[in-house]
Amino acid sequence: MAKLIGGLGTSHVPSIAAAIDKGLAGTDAWKPFFDGYVPAKEWIARAKPDIAVVIFNDHGNSFFLDRVPTFAVGCAEEYRPVDEGWGPRPIPPFEGAADFSWHLIDTLVDNRFDPMICQEIEVDHGLQVPMELFFGRPEAWPVRVVPIFVNVIQYPIPLPSRCYEMGRVLRQAIESWPGDERVVVIGTGGLSHQLQGSRAGFVNPEADRAFLKDIATDPDRLAAMSRERYVEMFGSEGAELMMWLVMRGAMDRDVVVRHTHYFVPASMTGAGMIVMENAATAEAVGPGAPSPGPEAPATDPEARAA
Numbered sequence: 001m002a003k004l005i006g007g008l009g010t011s012h013v014p015s016i017a018a019a020i021d022k023g024l025a026g027t028d029a030w031k032p033f034f035d036g037y038v039p040a041k042e043w044i045a046r047a048k049p050d051i052a053v054v055i056f057n058d059h060g061n062s063f064f065l066d067r068v069p070t071f072a073v074g075c076a077e078e079y080r081p082v083d084e085g086w087g088p089r090p091i092p093p094f095e096g097a098a099d100f101s102w103h104l105i106d107t108l109v110d111n112r113f114d115p116m117i118c119q120e121i122e123v124d125h126g127l128q129v130p131m132e133l134f135f136g137r138p139e140a141w142p143v144r145v146v147p148i149f150v151n152v153i154q155y156p157i158p159l160p161s162r163c164y165e166m167g168r169v170l171r172q173a174i175e176s177w178p179g180d181e182r183v184v185v186i187g188t189g190g191l192s193h194q195l196q197g198s199r200a201g202f203v204n205p206e207a208d209r210a211f212l213k214d215i216a217t218d219p220d221r222l223a224a225m226s227r228e229r230y231v232e233m234f235g236s237e238g239a240e241l242m243m244w245l246v247m248r249g250a251m252d253r254d255v256v257v258r259h260t261h262y263f264v265p266a267s268m269t270g271a272g273m274i275v276m277e278n279a280a281t282a283e284a285v286g287p288g289a290p291s292p293g294p295e296a297p298a299t300d301p302e303a304r305a306a
């Protein structure tokens, strides 16, 4: 069977890619952001995954509002990075793991999840940016990718609890796959941001820091929160955070946090990152003691008080 070796979460803000493209990563404005990812990159270089399952949302590039699947899974041999209007980016295409993708789709349908099946699709900053943050700028990506698209744009978006349940089925697919690949699951999006409407520019660093703690220690609470509560606490686009629950649902209840990072604002967003391993099978690929994660109150003080 394939092996789940880690659950990672990261923001996917497009200006991160622009900063890399323009050579700004070492500037005063960006260096503290990129420095926080160095231990995560080192972790992944040692962990040597073969496949990255990346959960993200398309932002009107491959699906426009006229046709939005709630869940979609890519099963292509290759995914080209979509041109989002600034011209083609200097990054290689992403090699697919089509064989595992079809197995994942089979497993999802067997478990009453019925995703859209995409044999040809381009991927936007939602996938590109996390790959660059964790793998840098290689000539060819060192992993094959399985993209899972979640609608967090057009209401009705799925329930957070449904995303969490989908993660459990993803785990089942990994463990029932006859190959011996090492798999990382990467949840993307968030943290708090709102790009439009009366609350444009809204960020909530306190809630973000709490989320980074709770995603490791209290994911059931995050899965039980309503969609409306995500929008209230994290902003309308901050609702992207429910995609981290697909990743978390694939992990065991008990995890070890290897690395976390928080930086605000990156563009208009509270930017966060986490690297977790299942406690039962932790391989200690990170140096030194596990990071305890940021000290912060519970994600939802109201729910905790209730």
Ligand code: DHB
Pocket (backbone or CB within 6 Å): 012, 013, 014, 015, 059, 189, 190, 193, 195, 237, 240, 266, 267, 268, 269
């Ligand atoms: C920004 C953040 C996002 O997650 C996104 O998809 C687009 C823009 C931003 O902060 O600018």
Ligand code: FE
Pocket (backbone or CB within 6 Å): 012, 013, 059, 126, 189, 190, 237, 240
């Ligand atoms: Fe986004």
